[in-house]
Amino acid sequence: MIAREGRLGLQFDVYSYDYPAMSDNGTLNTLWSQAMVAGFVAAGVKRAVISPGSRSTPLALAILRQSGLICEVTVDERSAAFFALGIAKASRRPVLLLATSGTAPANWLPAVIEAGQAGVPLILISADRPPELQDCGANQTVDQINLFGSHVRACHKLGVPDAGFDPAYLHRLAARVCEQASWPHPGPVHINQPFREPLIPAENMPACAPLAPIHLHQPLLWPSAEAIQDVAQAIAGQPGVIVCGQLPEMPQFPQALSALAAQLACPILAEPLSNLRFGRHGQVHMAVRYNTWLGDAASARKFEPEWVLRFGTYPVTRNLQNFIAGAPVQIVVEPWPSWSDPAQRITHLLRADPTAFCSALAAALPQPCPAGWQGVFVEQEANARPAELVEHIPVILDQLPENHAVFVGNSLAIRQLDTHSGCGNKVLHFYGNRGASGIDGNISTAMGIATEHGQVLALLGDLTTQHDIGGLALAQGRDVVIVTVNNGGGGIFDLLPQAALPEFEKGWRTPQQINFEHAALCFGLSYARAENAEALRHALAEAIRLGGPHLIELT
Numbered sequence: 001m002i003a004r005e006g007r008l009g010l011q012f013d014v015y016s017y018d019y020p021a022m023s024d025n026g027t028l029n030t031l032w033s034q035a036m037v038a039g040f041v042a043a044g045v046k047r048a049v050i051s052p053g054s055r056s057t058p059l060a061l062a063i064l065r066q067s068g069l070i071c072e073v074t075v076d077e078r079s080a081a082f083f084a085l086g087i088a089k090a091s092r093r094p095v096l097l098l099a100t101s102g103t104a105p106a107n108w109l110p111a112v113i114e115a116g117q118a119g120v121p122l123i124l125i126s127a128d129r130p131p132e133l134q135d136c137g138a139n140q141t142v143d144q145i146n147l148f149g150s151h152v153r154a155c156h157k158l159g160v161p162d163a164g165f166d167p168a169y170l171h172r173l174a175a176r177v178c179e180q181a182s183w184p185h186p187g188p189v190h191i192n193q194p195f196r197e198p199l200i201p202a203e204n205m206p207a208c209a210p211l212a213p214i215h216l217h218q219p220l221l222w223p224s225a226e227a228i229q230d231v232a233q234a235i236a237g238q239p240g241v242i243v244c245g246q247l248p249e250m251p252q253f254p255q256a257l258s259a260l261a262a263q264l265a266c267p268i269l270a271e272p273l274s275n276l277r278f279g280r281h282g283q284v285h286m287a288v289r290y291n292t293w294l295g296d297a298a299s300a301r302k303f304e305p306e307w308v309l310r311f312g313t314y315p316v317t318r319n320l321q322n323f324i325a326g327a328p329v330q331i332v333v334e335p336w337p338s339w340s341d342p343a344q345r346i347t348h349l350l351r352a353d354p355t356a357f358c359s360a361l362a363a364a365l366p367q368p369c370p371a372g373w374q375g376v377f378v379e380q381e382a383n384a385r386p387a388e389l390v391e392h393i394p395v396i397l398d399q400l401p402e403n404h405a406v407f408v409g410n411s412l413a414i415r416q417l418d419t420h421s422g423c424g425n426k427v428l429h430f431y432g433n434r435g436a437s438g439i440d441g442n443i444s445t446a447m448g449i450a451t452e453h454g455q456v457l458a459l460l461g462d463l464t465t466q467h468d469i470g471g472l473a474l475a476q477g478r479d480v481v482i483v484t485v486n487n488g489g490g491g492i493f494d495l496l497p498q499a500a501l502p503e504f505e506k507g508w509r510t511p512q513q514i515n516f517e518h519a520a521l522c523f524g525l526s527y528a529r530a531e532n533a534e535a536l537r538h539a540l541a542e543a544i545r546l547g548g549p550h551l552i553e554l555t
Contacts, residue, residue: 025161026201029058032161032170034208036193037062037096039174040123041069042211045094047451049084051077053100055140056127057199060098065207069096072451077104079471081111082441085120086448089431090405092248094121094181101128102140105147110440115188116151118435119248119336121181124152128194130160144192154180155190175214183218185336221335223352223360231309231348232366234329239373240266240307241287243324246273246434247312247354254281256358257311261285263361265368267377269320270423272408272430274312277423278397287377289384291419294319303376307331311354313434314340317418333357386419391533392554393420396459396483397428399540405429405453407446409460410437411492413485417459429453439464443471447478455479462486466514472523475549481540482525482551484516520551528552 037059048063048071050056063071074080077099088095099105105126115122129141145157156177181189242261247253258281261268267287270276277288294300300323307329315321321343324330331348334340350357393416400406406428408417414432431449433442443465446458458480465484472482485491489511493499498508505511520527528543528550530536536554543550 024198024202025196026058026198027203027205028161028163029195029199030061030201030205031167032165033058033062034066035165035167035170036174037066037069038208038211039171039214040094040096040178041066042171042214043175043178043216044213045096045123045178046070046091047084047087047093048072048096048098049074049080049087050096050098051075051080051100051104053104053127054199055129055195056098056100056125058195059125059127059193061200062208063096063098067207068210074474076470076473077107078110078441079444079468079474081108081122082114082444082468082471083448083451083474084122085111085115085433085441086407086431086445086450087452088115088120088122088448089118089445090449090452092121092186094123094178096123096125098125099127100140101126101144102142105144106142109148109151110436110438112148112151112188114433114435114438114441116153116435118246118433119186119338120188120435121186122188123177123181124148124188124190126190126192128192130194130196147192148188148190151188152190153185153187156192158191158193160194160196171211171214175216179216179218182216185338220356221352222356223350227350227352228357228360228364231331231350231361232364234331234348235264235307235309236367237370238306238329239303239369240264240305240309240327240329241324241377242266242268243308243310243315243320244268244270244274244276245310245312245315246271246432247275249275249429250355253355253358254279256355256362258282258285260358260362263368264366265374267374271312271316271320272414272417272421273432273434275430277421278426278428278430280425280427283423283425285374286423287381288421288423289381289386289419290323291317291319291415292384292386293380294323299380303373303380309333310340314342316414316434390416390420392483392485392536393417394422395533395537396457396540397421397424399537399544400426400428400457401455401544403427403429405431405449405456407431407442407449407456407458409442409458409464410434410439411461411464411490412487413459413461413464415492431456439467441468441471443468443482444474446480446482447471447474450478450480457481457483459483460485461491462488462512462514462516463490463510465516466512469514469519472519472525472549472551475523475525478549479547480549481543482549483536483540483554484551485554486516516551516553525549525551530554
């Protein structure tokens with residue numbers, strides 16, 4: 001024991017203060033946790049979200065007392081996970097998420113699945129009971145190893161803190177976890193950390209001093225000259241389109257993509273979550289009303305592309321999916337090690353940074369599309385008129401100030417935004433949970449985006465709002481406006497074959513009786529009801545002027 005204690009003392013000389021003697025597990029747990037959390041901060045982590053619990057106390061104390069780390073405390077673990085997801089989605093940085101043992105971390109699963117599918121970096125730390133309390137009926141003890149299965153990039157099963165531990169191991173473990181969560185495919189990483197009691201040190205201990213930074217640099221994937229020539233030859237002189245689904249914001253990408261479209265003389269069919277419809281990169285080649293004119297199959301067949309160059313996730317709407325499915329050349333540019341081809345049509349897959357690819361292909365001067373090809377799309381866009389205008393979409397986008405963030409829910413909301421948003425020079429930032437496309441956790445995710453971005457408007461359906469009603473507890477002190485479109489249940493099912501079933505109303509449409517005014521007031525949000533576009537315009541203007549949290553119910 002003397003030798004082990006001596007080695008421990010030498011190892012902790014890395015800090016600027018003396019540690020107390022480790023006479024109890026509480027002290028050991030604290031030192032271990034401080035070393036791990038300091039390692040995360042040194043590797044670039046800025047934010048943490050914790051849910052209260054007993055077994056997680058050592059790590060919670062270390063997080064709360066660590067300088068350079070901003071911590072949010074959220075009671076509901078499920079909401080906390082989506083909240084952390086929103087922060088990480090907006091910042092593109094790993095966020096720490098801590099919960100105690102038992103069923104607590106199991107509540108993270110929906111958000112973990114979304115993070116894994118959408119490529120959002122999260123660091124999940126579940127506290128656990130020690131080995132001697134496993135499989136013996138101990139309270140609040142479940143098997144937490146590999147709890148998230150294939151939905152995480154890595155899982156680290158740690159042992160209980162060891163009195164002879166080297167803090168440098170925990171520092172570098174934290175850095176390794178940060179990299180696993182960030183590259184080559186961003187996503188969640190799980191650490192399971194057991195602790196023995198006592199969980200609190202016998203004496204008060206000072207906070208951990210900051211460590212020197214641990215620098216992590218990931219490579220930029222440049223396409224090879226051979227790959228660029230291959231693509232250039234495959235599309236040379238043929239009519240084609242560029243399609244952009246959901247993409248993380250990349251500052252130089254819009255300009256590089258616009259320059260490539262100009263070189264190719266082709267349209268860009270850009271979904272809202274591509275973040276290409278709004279901004280100052282120019283809209284000359286942008287097609288955003290395709291859902292209207294592609295709805296006419298006979299009309300769509302007049303300009304079938306020979307090639308499709310695709311960035312980001314697969315298209316949301318069936319019209320666009322069907323339009324691109326028949327192209328014999330299908331080129332996907334994807335820097336992450338994921339396979340995005342549900343139609344089974346890929347002919348060329350390039351692992352490359354999208355901006356670098358656009359610049360390289362434009363520099364290769366590929367032969368453009370036939371004369372008049374781009375003009376066909378310009379004409380279709382100019383003449384596009386939806387059969388039924390969803391008025392609230394343009395009203396919302398017109399009212400938002402420059403640089404405002406927009407979170408859009410799934411099901412009907414994202415499709416309505418796709419069809420009716422239009423485009424413009426005002427800079428707006430669009431987000432959504434399109435990894436697994438669930439309606440769970442949407443409010444909490446929007447609150448996380450507001451925490452990082454400053455202001456957010458969330459456009460949600462009534463069932464989506466009800467599903468995450470507890471997320472309203474996160475609204476206090478944030479500039480967030482939730483617009484809930486109350487169309488009497490699952491409006492998306494009106495467009496699906498289930499609508500013809502005799503059980504449709506009960507089993508799919510599921511109209512609810514929730515009073516959104518009461519829900520808003522319960523959680524301290526101001527409330528307004530709007531029955532038409534003009535009332536919505538007024539309510540939005542007032543909410544944005546006042547700041548703070550608001551819920552507007554659109555009926």
